[in-house]
Structure formats: structure tokens, C-alpha cells
Amino acid sequence: MSKNILMVAPSFDTASKISFEWYKLARRALSKTDHKITVLEKEKATRENFEKEIKNADIFAFWDHGNVDILASQKGRDPSLVDKENDHLLKDKEVWTMACLAGKELGKDIIDKGGNSFQGYKMSFVFINAPIVKNIFGVCANEGFLNRMNGKSIVESELNQRNKFKKLIISSLLIPGYGLQIAILLAYDLLGLVYYTKDGYE
């Protein structure tokens, strides 16, 4: 079934330039679907534009920095894109993000205010900047969202994302020169992965 998707990806420092590449991976994957997609990239990733566009979306996906209580805009935290002042706009919507830490407080607040679901991380989403391997982290980060966009349920998407993490953790051990660090850091990211729904977040 076709959904209205809002994809937001600021890009203003080295880390967010990398997460922007992961956004582009997801964007390319969605080009094969019939979802109606609205994108707010880089300078367009503002709080004002988010608040305008989210009204028409069923699903909100975000790639960039976060913290316990915010998702960053192109201007960072001042002002942020989403915080506890405007997260009521996510009522009845699904939220998918690789942002650090937002699962700790903001994700729960979104559910408390009627959000349909929140997939994110309660700890930092850590990754390395080695050219030939950095997208492995993005593949894991995108997996749940892309499963969902391809018609899987949220429960199935979570299961498939956790399995993707585990498969890549094991297979990355074989990557010469980088394998162990990738496996360990992906394992840390998996530890922080959370799926919250209206059924709860414990």
C-alpha cells in the first residue's frame, strides 16, 4: 500500500555527510516503490519545513545527529528539527531514525503523545570513517525502514533488522584490516537499537 513518506537529511559536518550518504542509499531503494516521497535535504532540513510537511506524511524518516531530547536540523540544535515542543506533530505517524540517543527520551515522548511507532537508538550510533566500509553501518541503520517500506510489518521489520545486524557482524569479521572493529561497533549499535510502539517502550 502506498504511503506518504517524509525523508529528512541535514548535512553539515563530517558525520552528517556520511549519514547523508546512507539517506541516499535509502532514497535509491525507495525509487523502486510507489510511495509518495517528500524530501528535505541539507538547507531545506529546517524546523519550519518539517512542521509544514509532516502534516501530510504517514511516515517520518530521519538521518543525522540526535540527542536524548532532539533530532537536529541543518542548523543543529538551535533550532532543532524535532524536540518535545513539536513532537506532538508525530501523532499517529511512524518514526524511523539512525540518530544517536533519541530513543532514550524523545522516542518515548513521541509514543506518549500518540506516535504510532519509533525506531531509533537509546545509545550513540557509532561508526567509523573508513571509505570502503562505512556504508556497512548505513545498511544496518536502513534495514528496518526499508523492510517496512517494502510491506513488512513493524514486528517483521524489527526482526529482519536485528538479523541483518547479526549477519553483518559475523561476516564483517572476515574483512581484512577492519573486521574486528566493525563487528564490535555494529554490536554496540545493535545494543542501542529500540523499537517502540503504542503497545509500549519497555
Next chain:
Amino acid sequence: MRDYLKEILEELEDLVPEFGNKPYLFVNDESYTLKQVIKNLKDEGKNEIKDIFLKGINILRGIIDE
């Protein structure tokens, strides 16, 4: 039992000629050069980087055991 911390240090030190002083590890909105990562891992005290790797190693052990 495998000493993952020792192995990871060996792996990271091999990458110093290529990545030593460049932003390498990203944690929230902080970045650490490879040399900083190695220094933090060698530090006897508790720090954020070492904690990340130790937690990751624990999870990795569990996945390998599955």
C-alpha cells in the same frame, strides 16, 4: 578466551599510517582520530571510547555463541 581488546588495538595500529590524525570514529556529535581512539583504549581508566568497545565486545561474544 580471546583477548578482543588486544586484537582490536593491533588492528587499529595497523591503520595509523592511513588514518592516524583524521576524524575516524564518530560518537554522537563527537569525532575521534584513530590515534585518540588507540590512546583511549590503552588508558587504564574508564572512558567513553573504551566503554563502547567493551560493551560491543560483550555483545559480539553473545552473537558468536548463538
